[in-house]
Amino acid sequence: MTTATGVAFGPSISTDIESEVRRALDSRADRLATLGSAAAHAWDLASRCVLGGKLLRPRLLVGAVDALTGSEQRNAEARGPAVRIAAAIELLHFAFLLHDDVIDRDLMRRGRPNFIALLLEEWEEDDGGSASRLHAARSTATLVGDLLLSTAHQIFFREATPGEAGQRLLEALDQAVLESVSGELTDVALSAGRVRPELAEVVEMSRQKTATYSFELPLRSAAILSGRGPEVEALLGQVGDLLGLAYQLQDDLLSVFGEPDDHGKDPYSDLREGKETAVIAIARRSTAWPLIEPHFGAGDLSAAEGAAVRSLLTESGAENDIRALIVELSVNARDLVFTEPDLLGPDMVMLIDDLIETLDGRRS
Incomplete structure (x- = not known):
């Protein structure tokens, strides 16, 4: 049976999802590295912030696929696409979190500094007033959120048969x-x-x-x-x-x-x-x-x-x-x-x- 402490929400599912999220982020990072240091650095920082959550949404998806497929053969056929779509949903989730933090003017997420706050810490010694830095950090969060949305859509389109x-x-x-x-x-x-x-x-x-x-x-x-x-x-x-x-x-x-x-x-x-x-x-x-x-x-x-x-x-x-x-x-x-x-x-x-x-x- 699938239980909350077993297949559906167990550590093996989380490991598979985290690996796929990292793979998707790294693939995007390789392309951004050729386009400029600002984009590459913002993506790198965001990538470090993505993981560390509860992975509720992607674990629910993969656990549900495991529960619905039943046989080992069907499970194996569905598992790969399920993990990739699950990773896309986690990226979608983080995109919404970035936009939400901009809208709500928040600097904390999951009990620690969020992406915007981490940018501000990096830029503390740079030229420009605090208002200018805050505007730049929020603008960066918005743009990275847009890119995460695009990445999530790309994965869905690739997996859609x-x-x-x-x-x-x-x-x-x-x-x-x-x-x-x-x-x-x-x-x-x-x-x-x-x-x-x-x-x-x-x-x-x-x-x-x-x-x-x-x-x-x-x-x-x-x-x-x-x-x-x-x-x-x-x-x-x-x-x-x-x-x-x-x-x-x-x-x-x-x-x-x-x-x-x-x-x-x-x-x-x-x-x-x-x-x-x-x-x-x-x-x-x-x-x-x-x-x-x-x-x-x-x-x-x-x-x-x-x-x-x-x-x-x-x-x-x-x-x-x-x-x-x-x-x-x-x-x-x-x-x-x-x-x-x-x-x-x-x-x-x-x-x-x-x-x-x-x-x-x-x-x-």
């Missing part, structure tokens, strides 16, 4: 990028006050930003690479949509109520930024909001004030409501899987069940 299956694979990628960018645009509009922060709008923004490329794309890709038809792809896409939204809502909770040592993020950065999350959308409708509002978006929010706001968010019912919604999404995903156990097969059913258990207990 002629015919319907290949077309479905490319369509899954295109939809993931479209929805992720749409979600980010809505997030920007919310922050600028151009869109009303209603709960439904915020939840849909969260779904688009994370669910499509983080869970739906890996699961849809796995179905296609395993030779399964549109029915299996659609079912796994629905499951990925539900679990991806649950994952993003968990992130929103961890950003405010989690332990910084676990998730590596300032617990009050979202509050200081005035980030419109589902937690805030629910709190806006509560009697506690007049007490929260003066501190929401305050760049100089102190730790003591942040702790007070966190307590008010709990008292407003927002924390419990989001936790209940996460449970509901997980239950719905599990119910979907168990309505068609023969269609997916026992290993795939077990993988999704174990994934839900893993997500339910995560702290980072």
Whole structure:
């Protein structure tokens, strides 16, 4: 059986994916080396930042392919393309992280300096003011993110076989990028006050930003690479949509109520930024909001004030409501899987069940 501690999420999968990511990065580095030192150096620094994450998305894809293929012969045929597409999704993920750090003006990622901050450290002694260096670092992050997006697309196009299956694979990628960018645009509009922060709008923004490329794309890709038809792809896409939204809502909770040592993020950065999350959308409708509002978006929010706001968010019912919604999404995903156990097969059913258990207990 495929379990969360076995085939689907085991170390052998991570090793294969990391090797493929390095190979893709090195191949691009060789071409960039002939085009100029600035591009080559930026790519080298980004390459050192890419690895070190949880590899959730690529491990999900490869684990799902292993669960769906069954026989050793079919598994061997599907494994190579699956690992390469999985590496592409990790590059896509890092591209989105770079763009997100530019948009959110963040200098930390995974509890340590991000790509932008590392550039600033390198350039600290160079000529030019701090504002000029910051602009240059963010511009570099944007351009490297664009190049990573291009690299991910190149891998997908190379692996897409002629015919319907290949077309479905490319369509899954295109939809993931479209929805992720749409979600980010809505997030920007919310922050600028151009869109009303209603709960439904915020939840849909969260779904688009994370669910499509983080869970739906890996699961849809796995179905296609395993030779399964549109029915299996659609079912796994629905499951990925539900679990991806649950994952993003968990992130929103961890950003405010989690332990910084676990998730590596300032617990009050979202509050200081005035980030419109589902937690805030629910709190806006509560009697506690007049007490929260003066501190929401305050760049100089102190730790003591942040702790007070966190307590008010709990008292407003927002924390419990989001936790209940996460449970509901997980239950719905599990119910979907168990309505068609023969269609997916026992290993795939077990993988999704174990994934839900893993997500339910995560702290980072």
